[in-house]
Amino acid sequence: MADSSAPVIVVIEDEAPIQKFLTASLQVEGFRVVAATTAKDGLRLLTQEHPAIALLDLGLPDSDGITVIESVRSWSTIPIIVLSARGEEKSKIQALDAGADDYLTKPFGVGELLARIRSALRRSMRPPGADQDHTFHFGQVHGDLATRQVFVDQTEVKLTKIEFDLLAILVRNCGRVLTHQYLLKEVWGPGSANEPHYVRVFMANLRKKLEPNPSRPQFLLTEQGIGYRLRTPTSLSEK
Template identity: 45%
Template sequence: MKHKITIVVIEDEKNICNFIETTLSTHGYKVMSAYTGKDGLSYIASVCPDAVLLDLGLPDVDGMDIIKQVREFSSVPIIVISARTQESEKVNALDKGADDYITKPFGTDELLARIRTALRHSQLPGSPGGSPESVYKSGDLVINFDKRLVTVGGTDIHLTQIEYKLVSLLAQNAGRVLTYDYIINQIWGPYADSNNQILRVNMAHIRRKMEASPAEPKYISTEIGVGYRMKESD
């Protein structure tokens, strides 16, 4: 019998919880729902799910505290689902260890896509069962990590070392939003200036080289005030 992927949903609004549960069950997931943070933490610790969907506005515990507590004992993918739209809230959740953030209201396709992305990244090298992907492909864009080669429509794109590192980092986390601070830390190191001007300049150069219309990017989207997200691989 095939193992069903288990997802814990921590959401106190029962209509939203029922919608998520029905959607995921229909697509073959096993769902465990909790209406309080306490119950949700208990499920995560006892069941060891494959992913967690977490509302921040819970009646007993703030969702930010749930993220912090879970990260003390588990690397399970956490996708925040919240009505909080402030950029600072999104950045805070991601910096505390959430893998992604969906703002209510959201559709079925977006929810399923974010779950697939989170599950795929939980299987990357360094995770149990992980295996490296040597090529990223989305439409005409192909990145061969082994050869350090970037092409669009078969044409080589000449990137500087920093530009390639940025593109590679985003592609290896395709579908996930990476915060400005995370990217700066990964590319320039922990002691780099947190001012993201240098990051924006490099991203502008990358888009001019890779995108047919840099003002309307096809491959790398900006999550305003939060960070960047590379389009999912085909």
């Protein structure tokens, strides 16, 4: 059971069976859980409890979850994982673009949820000077963002400027789903918003150069219809 010093998770979910399931599952893992069934009460808990992370259902009775995300992002960077029965790509993209850190569609497994929570917590708990560490590693791939060098085992792999910039964005947001629109804006600039095929082509190139089996990628993952995610070695072992 969680104690008073355990990380706090706020669960904003209006379906009682799901809320109870989440609470019990997270408490077993050592988290302290506080729950709300409405957007109003959820926002109040977020300001009062200062939680480590929030789990948010989009279909709340008094407000759409997208509005809640936008409200929270106006004053906080707390990690938000959306849990919703909505499987449509549009809903996922809206939530991520509004500021959600991740998205799981119901039904989902506890193991997958815990892996996503741990990944989000690791990102949020990086110390202020962590960005000074420019090195990264996943699978047999390692490199340095400062020198723009990438190696597979001991062999240096030559990446184009665009390929490296795309990889760098994924590394800096490791574990987080990045939408096509976000990647286009960050790598190619705002004028490329209507060119999603750019991302597909260059991701295919990165996989050919960095993945052991490009047709079955282990790390450079597609979130179908949404975007891409760099899976961390830890999240790979936890899944």
